[in-house]
Amino acid sequence: MKNCEILVIGAGAVGVFFHSRLAKANENAKVSVIARSDYDHVKAYGYNICSPDEDIHFMPSAVFRDVSDYDRKADFVIVCTKVLPGIDIPELIRPAVSEDTSIVLIQNGIDIESGVAAAFPDNELISGIAYVGVARSQAGRIEHTDGGRLKLGVYPQGRSGKLEALAEMYRKSDIPTEIFDDIIRVRWEKLVWNTSYNPVSVLTRSNTAQIMNDPDCETLIRGIMEEICLIAEAAGWKQRDGIVDEMLAYTRQFRPYKPSMLVDYEQGRKMEIEAIIGNPLRTAQHYGIDVPHIQSVYAIIKLLSHSSTKI
């Protein structure tokens, strides 16, 4: 079987978690990474990924400091960066994209694909959503606490043989991977949870259990979820009936959990406010839908995120 060249861009916790496993389980997969802040460490020692039941060491096929250093022909360029206003993904990945490269975006939020699709109209674009609890604790070291599933689909819709082959590689690595013909609907489904719990946890400095113990906050969470469902439906991606009650019940059984946006806020890192809250709000405005809970939360968290240097 011929080699499969994979380049992971944004080799943070999510990118390293999935592709270290993929590389271990698929001998023909040659996984290279772009490492910036921890380049020297990773080049010398690779990564250690510490899970509850096992520790994995992973030495990439090649480590590059910059995408322009990449000297291979990528079958897959897999982008696992956060979605932040300052990061121009098409410009970032361009040096590594050749004629037959499939571009894979494993990222949060909505409306994250269109810029890449427009910049590379002739390349296959795969949209992916990760469900995993991981964090980088130091150079070259990733802590994995729970989960580790993927949902993938061709953007804007459909499936392909190459996507099937990629999914098969993940599955061979014990990563449950589902393919969807309507991956955008799945993105909206994830937003039902993300657009509600993420900002509310930041604004209240509270974990999921503390939020669910407060009836007024539960009302707010429900309000945001119902608004996301309204926007999704207007955009053509109606969610299944009962999804809001289902997600509330699901979250109520969690152990107390800190949403990733709260972790980012506490550690002084940038939050994915536009991908997760601003983009659905703009979609609502496009369709003329009134979403006052989302509007309130967006206005507050956006100004808060700029306020560290203020007053």
Place this chain on the structure above:
Amino acid sequence: MKNCEILVIGAGAVGVFFHSRLAKANENAKVSVIARSDYDHVKAYGYNICSPDEDIHFMPSAVFRDVSDYDRKADFVIVCTKVLPGIDIPELIRPAVSEDTSIVLIQNGIDIESGVAAAFPDNELISGIAYVGVARSQAGRIEHTDGGRLKLGVYPQGRSGKLEALAEMYRKSDIPTEIFDDIIRVRWEKLVWNTSYNPVSVLTRSNTAQIMNDPDCETLIRGIMEEICLIAEAAGWKQRDGIVDEMLAYTRQFRPYKPSMLVDYEQGRKMEIEAIIGNPLRTAQHYGIDVPHIQSVYAIIKLLSHSSTKI
């Protein structure tokens, strides 16, 4: 002219500011105060009130550590405490209220009178709203930055000779004082500003100029203001047309200003969340009015205010 015995309860910045001036300008007014944390200092040295154009020294007619120590017959018991869930105003003032005592509440928020009215059905109850920028900077010392007006009315409505006499004493002290037959309407008017700027400034850590520079925050402020107008109208206190645009324009010309709730939050003091946000929300629920902006802001600030010891 016979003496007028006045007891100020909650001798913080607001109470001391107005009644030091009143005592100076009205020889027959005997102003006593309840001083708790700074009792020894005030008993020995009185208060210094520092305004931009003058400093006033004020020695109360008498200083008491506790209301139960009060040994006179009060013509007016004037309550200037913050409105916080832990403070039972009727129990607090009971020792000082006799047959002919008028009770005056100079406090923020809505629905703050009913408990006192029920506890003292035979006493006149006067409801008052202060417009002043003052803060206590240390024991016995008050900093006055701007304003200093009062709006007063008999609760639930009307006016009285005794109220006229009190207002006249304030006016003699150069405190512009207006009497309203419908003071509750004026309370709702003040809420249009308070329920919007106060919590939004806390949640965004921003002053009024920073809020007004962000179009999404201005939209949120407007949304809250319009919801307060809807609730006020349902409760029988319709606000004048154009009040929302008027208040936005008025605030836009301010020098950058930190609302008092933000100052309380930054200094670790309790915020008047229920009087200013919770009570109007409950009024909305009573009348079946949907107020999603207020609901969002209330849920967030209430949980945030409990979160210092959390996670």
